[in-house]
Amino acid sequence: MEKSGNRDNCFFSRVYEVTRLVPGGRVTSYGAIARYLGTGRSAIMVGWALNKSFSQSPFVPAHRVLNRNGLLTGKRHFGTSTAMQQLLENEGVKVENDKVVEFKKIFWDPSAELNKP
DNA sequence: ATTCTGACAGCAA
DNA sequence: TTTGCTGCCAGAA
Numbered sequence: 001m002e003k004s005g006n007r008d009n010c011f012f013s014r015v016y017e018v019t020r021l022v023p024g025g026r027v028t029s030y031g032a033i034a035r036y037l038g039t040g041r042s043a044i045m046v047g048w049a050l051n052k053s054f055s056q057s058p059f060v061p062a063h064r065v066l067n068r069n070g071l072l073t074g075k076r077h078f079g080t081s082t083a084m085q086q087l088l089e090n091e092g093v094k095v096e097n098d099k100v101v102e103f104k105k106i107f108w109d110p111s112a113e114l115n116k117p
Numbered sequence: 118a119t120t121c122t123g124a125c126a127g128c129a130a
Numbered sequence: 131t132t133t134g135c136t137g138c139c140a141g142a143a
Contacts, residue, residue: 011139011140012140029125029126030124030125030126031125031126031127034125034126034138034139039138039139039140040126040138040139041125041126041127041137041138041139042125042126042137042138042139042140043125043126043138043139044123044124044125044126044138044139044140045123045125045138045139045140045141046124046125047123047124047125048122048123048124048139048140048141049124049140050124051123051124052141062124065124066124067124067125067126068125068126068127072124073124073125074124075124076124077124078124
C-alpha cells in the first residue's frame with residue numbers, strides 16, 4: 001500500500017481520504033484521524049487540512065469530523081452556524097447545543113475500523 | 118531563514 | 131471539578 005516515505009502530498013490527501021471513509025451517520029475525531037495518519041498528537045493538523053478540503057473534490061464530509069468532546073468545533077467554517085449541524089442531522093446524527101448526541105456510540109475510529117481484520 | 122498561526126489533545130494547577 | 135498552558139506538525143507571511 002502506501003509507503004511511509006510519501007511526505008509530499010500525503011498528509012492532506014490522507015485526511016481527505018480517511019474523512020470520506022467515515023460512514024454516513026457516523027463521526028470521528030481529529031485525534032483519531034491524526035493517530036491513524038501517524039501524527040498522533042498533532043490533531044490540529046487534521047483540522048488544518050480539512051480547512052483546505054473545502055476546495056477539494058469530491059466533497060469531503062468534514063462535518064463528520066469533530067473534536068474529542070464531540071463538539072462541532074469546525075461549524076464556524078461552514079459559512080453558516082447551522083450548516084454543519086444540518087448536514088449531521090441529515091445523516092441521522094442528532095446534534096444538541098452544537099454537540100453530537102451519543103458521540104461515543106456513533107464514533108468511528110479509522111485506526112480501529114480500517115485496521116480491523 | 119525565522120515567526121506565527123491553526124476546525125486539537127493532553128497534562129498541570 | 132473546571133480552567134489554562136504546553137506540545138505537536140505543517141503551512142503561510
